[in-house]
Amino acid sequence: MTHSAEPTLTQLFADLHAHRVATMDPAQLQINIDQRRELVEGADRAAFVRPGDRLVGEVLQDVEGGTLHLGALLARGPVVLIFFRFATCPACNIALPYYQRHLEPGLRALGAQLVAVSPQVPERLVEIKRRHGLTFTVASDRDNALGRRLGIVFTANAASQVSQLAKGTSLGEVTGTGTWDLPMPTVVVLGRDGVVRYADVSPDWLVRTEPGPVLDAVRAVVVEEAARRAAE
Structure with missing residues (x-):
């Protein structure tokens, strides 16, 4: 008996939107x-993170406790950063488990580390890791500091704010940040030198990067770094 392949992430988000329409x-x-x-x-696409940019000294907060220094992570191998909104975001609860199944194993085999990043405070953000049993790191970007540097932060518009407040809460209360600011879904692939090799920013949060291009980018980094070491 054969089983059909799991839908792409794009199809899963199309299904989510269709469900909302209905x-x-x-x-x-x-x-x-x-x-x-x-x-x-x-x-402002000109401000988006792009290949050739360099990140090394940034600091994030692991939702399970402790500080994550990007430089220390890079010393162990390439790093893939995935920016998402917050723990109860429906789209994020589709994307992160999908990456767990279809991206993390391939990255691990290549010696790369996956870190999912949200501005939500750690004590609330940890919920999404526990809910799905995520094995990769989930980290808090306090005050959207790294997201702002990458040019991927936006502020919810007036209509969205009014709608949220009508439900009895604000986005800042949900995230614990006190603001209406969130990162656009973004994937960044870093070589061990901290240089961005691949970046994909999606202003539409119902559009997310498929695993294939990310794995291809990391493979290219691994080949490049192996060739460099052999030439030294």
């Missing part, structure tokens, strides 16, 4: 659609 209050759905479209149309 079940969500139309006015609320339109606010969501309008915010995503506004981000796509207004994004």
Whole structure:
């Protein structure tokens, strides 16, 4: 008996949107659609992180305790950073388990480390790691410090803020940051020297990077670094 392959991440997000169209209050759905479209149309792409940029000294907070120094991680091998929104974000609860199944094993085999990053405070962010039994690192980017450096942070628009407040809470209360700021979904591949080899930023949070291009980028880094060591 054969089993069909699991849908792509793109298909899973298409299914999520179709479910929302069928079940969500139309006015609320339109606010969501309008915010995503506004981000796509207004994004400052010139400010986005890009290959050739360098990251080494940045510091993150592991949700399970302790400080993560990017330089120390890079000393062990290439690093893949995946920026997401927060622990109860429906789209993130699709993407991170998918990466657990389809990206993390390949990265581990290549000697690379996967770190998922959100501005949410560690004591709330840890929930998504525990819920899905994620084996990769989940880390808090306090005050969106790294996200801002990468040019990927946005502020929820007025309609989104009014809608959230009407539900009795604010985004800042959910994340523990006190702000309406979030990172756009982003994948960054770093070589051991901290230089960005691959970057993919999605202003639309229902569009996420598939595992294939990330694995290809890391393979290229591994080959490049092996060749450099052999030439030394």
